[in-house]
Amino acid sequence: MLEMHGISKIYRTDLIETHALRDFSLKVGDGEFVAVTGPSGSGKTTFMNLAGLLETFDTGTYRLDGEDVSRLSDEQRSKLRNEKIGFIFQSFNLIPDLDIFDNVDVPLRYRRLGKKDREQRIRNALDVVGLSSRMHHMPSQLSGGQQQRASIARALAGDPRFLLADEPTGNVDSLMARQVMDLLEQINEMGTTVIMVTHDPELAHRAHRNVHIVDGQISDFKPYEPRDDVPAMDVAPAAVAMSPA
Amino acid sequence: MFGYYLHLAFRNLRRNPGLTALMIGAVALGIAVCVMTLTMYRAMSGNPIWWKNDVLYAVTLDAWDPKEPYNEDKPELAPWQLTYRDATALMESDIPKRKLIMHKAIGVLALDGQTVKPERALTRVTTKDFFTMFDVPFQYGGGWTDAADKGPEPVLVLSKKMNDKFFRGENSVGRRIHWDDREFRVVGVLDHWLPLPTFYDVNNGALEEPEDVYIPFGWSVPLELDSAGNTQGWKPEDIETYQEFLASETIWLQMWVELPDAASQQRFQAFIDNYASRQKQAGRFQRPLNNRLTKVDQWLIDNEVVENDDRVLVGLAFAFLAVCLLNTVGLLLAKFLNNAAITGVRRALGASRRQVFFQHLVEVGVISSIGAVLGLAIGGLLLMGLRALYAIDPTDAGGTQALAHVDLTSVVTALALAFFATIAAGLYPAWRIGRIPPAIYLKAQ
Numbered sequence: 219m220l221e222m223h224g225i226s227k228i229y230r231t232d233l234i235e236t237h238a239l240r241d242f243s244l245k246v247g248d249g250e251f252v253a254v255t256g257p258s259g260s261g262k263t264t265f266m267n268l269a270g271l272l273e274t275f276d277t278g279t280y281r282l283d284g285e286d287v288s289r290l291s292d293e294q295r296s297k298l299r300n301e302k303i304g305f306i307f308q309s310f311n312l313i314p315d316l317d318i319f320d321n322v323d324v325p326l327r328y329r330r331l332g333k334k335d336r337e338q339r340i341r342n343a344l345d346v347v348g349l350s351s352r353m354h355h356m357p358s359q360l361s362g363g364q365q366q367r368a369s370i371a372r373a374l375a376g377d378p379r380f381l382l383a384d385e386p387t388g389n390v391d392s393l394m395a396r397q398v399m400d401l402l403e404q405i406n407e408m409g410t411t412v413i414m415v416t417h418d419p420e421l422a423h424r425a426h427r428n429v430h431i432v433d434g435q436i437s438d439f440k441p442y443e444p445r446d447d448v449p450a451m452d453v454a455p456a457a458v459a460m461s462p463a
Numbered sequence: 464m465f466g467y468y469l470h471l472a473f474r475n476l477r478r479n480p481g482l483t484a485l486m487i488g489a490v491a492l493g494i495a496v497c498v499m500t501l502t503m504y505r506a507m508s509g510n511p512i513w514w515k516n517d518v519l520y521a522v523t524l525d526a527w528d529p530k531e532p533y534n535e536d537k538p539e540l541a542p543w544q545l546t547y548r549d550a551t552a553l554m555e556s557d558i559p560k561r562k563l564i565m566h567k568a569i570g571v572l573a574l575d576g577q578t579v580k581p582e583r584a585l586t587r588v589t590t591k592d593f594f595t596m597f598d599v600p601f602q603y604g605g606g607w608t609d610a611a612d613k614g615p616e617p618v619l620v621l622s623k624k625m626n627d628k629f630f631r632g633e634n635s636v637g638r639r640i641h642w643d644d645r646e647f648r649v650v651g652v653l654d655h656w657l658p659l660p661t662f663y664d665v666n667n668g669a670l671e672e673p674e675d676v677y678i679p680f681g682w683s684v685p686l687e688l689d690s691a692g693n694t695q696g697w698k699p700e701d702i703e704t705y706q707e708f709l710a711s712e713t714i715w716l717q718m719w720v721e722l723p724d725a726a727s728q729q730r731f732q733a734f735i736d737n738y739a740s741r742q743k744q745a746g747r748f749q750r751p752l753n754n755r756l757t758k759v760d761q762w763l764i765d766n767e768v769v770e771n772d773d774r775v776l777v778g779l780a781f782a783f784l785a786v787c788l789l790n791t792v793g794l795l796l797a798k799f800l801n802n803a804a805i806t807g808v809r810r811a812l813g814a815s816r817r818q819v820f821f822q823h824l825v826e827v828g829v830i831s832s833i834g835a836v837l838g839l840a841i842g843g844l845l846l847m848g849l850r851a852l853y854a855i856d857p858t859d860a861g862g863t864q865a866l867a868h869v870d871l872t873s874v875v876t877a878l879a880l881a882f883f884a885t886i887a888a889g890l891y892p893a894w895r896i897g898r899i900p901p902a903i904y905l906k907a908q
Contacts, residue, residue, distance in 0.1 A: 267902040272811060293815045300813020307905055311808045315478055327467050328813040372812070384905075 220246040220269060220380060220411070225278035227264050227434075238264040239434040242278070246413060248379075251406040253425035254415045261434040262415045263384060269413060270303050270382045271295045283379065300328050304373030304410075306402075308385035310365040312357040312372075318344070319353040322372045329376065343375040344368075347401060363394030370401055374410075381405060383414040387421060399424060464818070468825035475826055479798060486794045487834045493787030494838025494881045499845040500780035501876065510760050511658035512597060515721070518560075519596065520728070520756040522718040524549055524739055528697035529749035540765055541753045543665075544693065544714040552738060554590070558731040559720035561596045564680060565589035566716050567664060567691040570643040572625060572676060579629050584675035585691065586642070587664075588683050594620070594651075596721050597663060602626070604636035604651035607679055611650075615681025620651040622675045642676060643686070662759050664717055665766045666692030690715040712747075720756070732756055784880075788888040791830075795892040799823055806896055807904030816897040823896055827889025828882070835881030 225242040228235050238261045246252050256262050267273040268280065271287060280287050283302065287295065304325075305311075312321050322343055326336040344350045347367040357365055366386060373381055383402060387395035399421050406412045414425060422428050430437050476483040510516060525533070525541035526549065532538035545553070550564040568588050573581035587593070594606035603626075607618045619642060626635055626649075635649045653673075661671045682688065687705040696713040722728040735754045742748045757765060799806075806819055814822070 263902075267905075270811065272902040272905070273900065293817060296810070296813055296815035296818070299811070305811050305905075311804075311811075311905060313805050313808060315474060324809060325812040327464070328809075328815075328818060330464070376813075 219248055219281075219283065220244070220413070221279075221281045222268070223279045225268065225275050225280060227261075227268060227273070227275045237434055239268070239275070242435060244429060244436065246411060249406070249409055249411055251403070251412045251424075251426045252414070253422035253428045254413060254431060255417065255419070255422050255428060256431035256437075260431045262431055264434075265431065266382050266384050266413070266415055269380075270305060271299045296328075300325055300376065302379045304376060304378035304381045306366070306369055306373050306381065306383035306386045308388040310357070310362075310369045310389070312365055312369055314357055317354045317356050318349060318360070318368045318371075321357070321368060322353075322375050325372065325376045339375045339377070340371075343371040346374060346404075347371045361394075362390045363397060366390055366394070366398055367401065370398070370405075374405065379411060381410050381412045383412065385415055385417065387416065387418060395421070464821070465825065468822045469829070471822060472826035472829040475798075475802065476829065479801075482794060482798050483830070486791050486798070486830050487837060489787045489791045489794070490831060490834025490881065490885050491837035491841055493784035493884075494835055495841035495845060497780045497784050497880060498839060498842030499849070500777050502842070502846060503849075504774075504777050510763065511660065511662060512759055515596075515598070516759050518721050518723050519759050520720050520722055520731075521759075521762045522553060522720055522735065523753075523755045523757065524735065524748070525750050525753035526712060526714075526739075526742070526748050527750060532750075533697075537765070539753075541755050542695070542714050543717075543766065544695070545716045545718050546712055546714050547709040547716060549738075549742075550716040550718050553718060553735060556731065556734050558722070558727055558734055560723050560727070561592040561721035562719070563590040563592045563596060564716050564718045565593060565664070566683070566688075567666060567674065568688045569691045570676065570678075571641075572629065573641040574629055575639065575641065575646075582625070582628065582675075584625060584642075586676040586678060587674040588678055588680050588688055590680045592721070593677065596719060597658070599656055600654040602652045602654040603634045604649070606677075607650055612679045612681045615679045615685070617645065617647045618650045618679065619647040620653060620677040621649055622653050622673065623655055625675045626652040642678060645686070647678065660763065660768050662763060662768075663719060664692065665768060684709065722756070728756060784884065788884055791885065792888045792892060795827065795830075795889055796895065799892050799896040800899075803896065803899050804904040806899065807901035810901035811905055819897040820893050823893035824886065824889060827886060827893060831882050831885030831889070834885060835878050838881055839878070 222245075223243045225239055226237070227239040227242075228237050230236075242261070242265065244265075254262050254265060264273070268275050271282075275288070282298065285298070287298065290298065312318075313324065316324070319340055322340045323336055326339060331339070340353070341350065344353050347370050349364060349367055349371060352360060352364065352368075357368070360368065366389070370386075381402070386402065387398050390398060395418070402412055402414065403424065412425075414421070416422050512519065521543070522545070523541040523543055524545060526546065527533040527542050532540075533542040534540050545564070554562060554564055556562070566588055568586045570584055570586045571581050572584045573579075590612050591607050591609055593599070594601070602623055604620075606620060607616065610616065611618050619640070621629070621635065621640075623632075626632060629635070629640060630638060635652060638649050639646050640649060641647070656673055658673065659670065661673060664671075684705070692715070694713055694715040696711065698712055700707075700711045700713075702708050702711055702713070720731060722731055732754070735756075736752065739748050739752050739754050743752070806814075809822075810816075810819065
């Protein structure tokens with residue numbers, strides 16, 4: 219479970235202070251699929267960065283799987299990020315001079331897994347996204363949709379508890395966007411919690427719950443209700459999103 | 464992880480070949496200049512027989528011109544060579560544990576009826592203690608006896624190089640060889656021996672290689688050998704014969720003694736003082752008494768083997784290395800920051816700051832290793848260039864040829880210097896890249 223309470227994040231320069239998140243509180247339960255929406259500059263990406271332990275916050279508490287992450291060292295945060303969080307980026311962020319196999323291998327290297335274990339995980343992840351036949355292609359040899367699937371494979375290979383997707387369909391066409399969304403739903407159905415930032419209302423509607431952020435605060439949310447068309451999961455995602463004070 | 468970091472390092476270096484070449488070139492150039500300068504400095508400033516520094520003494524007496532000192536820049540010093548009569552008189556003392564007088568000569572080595580071409584060979588004409596006093600290593604046989612000195616007996620010792628040439632490196636002890644048309648018997652063959660600087664005789668510069676042949680000093684008079692080093696005099700003398708040369712005030716012989724303790728040193732000092740006083744009474748030694756026993760380290764300073772210019776040159780070489788490394792720091796920073804987006808991705812995927820730091824440090828290590836090897840090679844070429852530039856006589860085996868010998872110590876020093884200097888230069892860029900917040904690159908890439 220991901221639980222943020224009273225989180226504030228301020229970006230400071232010599233001239234101005236920008237309140238990216240103000241007293242932000244949110245709970246995301248195990249197995250949920252949450253869509254985060256909001257206008258540009260509302261704080262969606264800041265929320266994702268904080269959730270993904272890529273940035274620190276100024277005030278508040280954040281517990282990931284019950285662990286208070288605000289007191290962790292960089293080493294511990296990196297380990298947690300590596301083992302529990304998978305990232306999917308709008309611009310894919312594949313490393314251009316590594317082939318797809320080696321790209322998917324990156325997070326596994328930092329987990330210090332054995333060669334056989336890594337290879338098995340990479341092949342499985344590429345199987346899931348349908349890129350087994352392209353594993354030795356360079357990113358530049360793939361279409362945008364294929365690159366995004368490769369980045370999903372990279373996120374999946376480490377078997378994360380949480381998948382953070384920041385505009386995952388922003389750089390692909392509508393057909394490919396639906397395929398990516400189908401893939402994310404499949405992954406969620408397998409038990410992985412998915413938090414997705416999107417501008418697309420249609421995609422947001424396919425999530426279990428929508429969280430709308432305006433000026434760094436949650437302005438609206440839709441409580442989680444299991445959908446009829448989704449098979450029952452082992453986990454019981456009793457997610458509660460709290461409105462900011 | 465080291466293997467993975469190494470793999471990434473080579474991959475990253477290949478990504479920007481131009482930048483990589485610049486960095487390696489900067490390191491290599493700095494190292495090359497340092498290697499060259501350090502090798503020269505080491506060759507000129509080291510005490511190659513430091514373990515006997517407290518027992519070996521050069522013997523000098525001041526029988527020079529009463530009107531002006533031998534060395535106007537250093538008037539306190541006595542001439543560093545002796546006349547034949549003074550040297551042979553001092554050799555009569557039995558106070559030193561070991562003693563020698565010597566000079567350099569040139570002879571031609573040849574074998575009877577052999578196909579090996581005769582070779583002009585620098586020769587040291589010396590007394591028997593030369594080898595034991597200076598801890599000269601032998602490959603075969605040894606030095607000669609006191610009787611061989613007095614005889615004199617036709618015996619000689621060959622350098623390893625000459626033995627390789629004339630006897631193909633075999634044990635030639637007992638074999639016959641001609642030295643200047645006179646047949647000699649080989650009694651010893653030296654092993655590799657390269658004392659730098661050649662402290663025992665700085666006649667023709669301190670970077671001479673040791674001589675090729677060694678014959679008993681007793682041959683000097685019967686063969687009427689001239690010195691192949693400096694022969695100097697201060698007063699006009701009619702010298703028509705060799706005997707007149709021996710009896711003259713001409714200085715041309717070097718003398719060294721081994722005095723194992725302070726007592727023997729004091730006794731020998733008293734001995735040469737008495738000798739000089741007696742000579743003064745006889746009308747010689749008209750300058751104030753200045754009889755010196757000089758240790759090897761002081762001897763090298765007195766003879767200006769190490770000059771301030773050399774130290775300044777070493778300082779400049781290190782300053783040049785610092786400039787090269789500063790440039791490398793700038794290039795590394797540019798290179799690492801250019802790849803900051805990829806580093807951001809790695810951070811997002813679980814790399815800690817420490818892992819990012821070590822990944823980049825390994826890359827720096829690869830650059831430094833390649834730079835060091837290249838620097839050594841360039842340094843070697845520069846030394847060869849120096850040798851070619853300063854080699855006055857190409858048939859002369861000595862001179863600055865010794866500079867070409869970059870020994871293991873120099874290689875290890877250069878490699879360590881390159882490695883640690885470049886790693887030190889890479890610490891900041893590697894640290895800096897790890898401190899960059901990854902999030903700013905993830906959205907923008």
